[in-house]
Amino acid sequence: MADTTFDRINTVLSETLGNAKESLRPDHKLVEDLLLDSLDMVEMAMALEVEFQVEIPDTDWENAADMTLAQVADLIDRRLSCARAGDIGDGYYDLTPTAEGA
Structure with missing residues (x-):
């Protein structure tokens, strides 16, 4: 089964930040729970772009400090949907985390 x-x-x-994989939960917030600093956030964003082979503009990360891992997954899924639909336009999409991603 696919991950x-x-x-x-x-x-x-x-792999990137050394967090124990089994301890991560969807409701963990990037800064509050995982204690990521600004450098960690940049490293995470770059590693996710490589992993998912998709560009994630800085505008998508504007509220990253308050994002949960579930919201990051939702952001990536929406970014991938835009890419699959060929909607690459100017690189900006309103991918602000939604309540259902919380």
Whole structure:
């Protein structure tokens, strides 16, 4: 069975930032729970772009400090949907995390 977006994010975080994969939960906030600093956030964003082979503009990360891992997974899934639909336009999409991603 294929890994879910969340599983792949967990793998990236464990490999890139040294977090224990089994301890990561969808409701963990990037800064509050995982204690990521600004450098960690940049490293995570770059590693996720490589893992998912998709560009994630800085505008998508504007509220990253308050994002949960579930919201990061939702952001990536929506970014991938835009890419698959050929909607690459100017690179900006309103991918602000939604309540259902919380």
